[in-house]
Amino acid sequence: MIRHVVLTGLSGSGKTSVAVHVSELLGWDLFDTDAEIERRTGRTIPDLFRGEGEARFREIESVVLRDALTRERVVIATGGGAVVSPEAWTPDLLGSPESLVVWLDANPDILVERLLEQAQREGAAADRPLLASGDTLERLTSMRDARASSYARADVVLEVSMRSSGAIAGDVAELVRLAHGEESLVTLTVENATSAIHVGIGSRHEIAGLLGQRWP
Template sequence: MARRSVFLVGPMGAGKTTVGRRLAQSLGLDFFDSDEEIERRTGATISIIFEIEGEAGFRKREHKVLQDLTALPGIVLATGGGAVLMPENRELLRARGTVVYLKTSVAEQLRRTRSSVHRPLLQDADTDPESRLLELTQEREPLYDSVADIVVESPGRKVGATVKDVLDRLTDAHSTSRPG
């Protein structure tokens, strides 16, 4: 498995950051979260960026961060839920590392995100969060599936169990890895 990077994709509330930190620790790799990196570079929260620049402005910033981070050797990267929307991002992820899709249910997403004020796509007072998450799932799930080398179900599981599952699947995937 040497220094191949691992990129985590999936919807908000799937546990990408939490699992990613533990996974990086287990693999002895550096951990990055693309949303945290965007906030660090801009000095503004994701919510503020969405408010000022809209989703399109945010996605441009996200693409630049993904270009930079995926070029680093041997990292674990937790991507934002919408990172797969741009074809260029999907290609970067596929070409530069092993992509793990943390799949979770809408019910679990609701449970994990209900008290968060840092989810701009759920902050619209006129939109029911469950309806919005269902809409995002319908739009994005095929994209997560298309980019993933490994799919791991994460709803309702302890973090350690999910990390162990990812580690086991990475070992299996690397013993029969694709070229590149």
């Protein structure tokens, strides 16, 4: 039984916005690790990095993630580096069968565009170290390469470059429902034909009934 949905990926992949939609679709609680870190410390993430260093930040992040995973029916948006440490994948954390870890993967070019758009919306309030230097694309590409093996440990990888947060969230919520035994109906349309595909645990045992409904 899945009790936690954990979203990971690079900055700009849409973890927070997708998490909001998933929590609404499932009726689950929402937990943003970066927001919780800022609440507990009274400092922004960039300020913590500058003042305390990455090692100390990761210690705080690890504690917050562990706390989040003690909750039931929760959608967790993590920071991009939260899943990099091997300790995060122990059976009581992300390695638990009760946790569905989803990597939101996107082309670094798209991520740069999104980060620039977000910074423009935020205006003077924006504090994004990734955009502070002129090599944002190079840094994101390098970061993705360095973290790829950790991200690839996720249960599901979703390519999100050209998709809305709502559509992505719909897929994630559907995966949770299927894991909980709910059925899904997928409509496949090709030239001159449309097929209704039933997906679910034990669906093959219902084939006779479904055929009877279709061709009584």
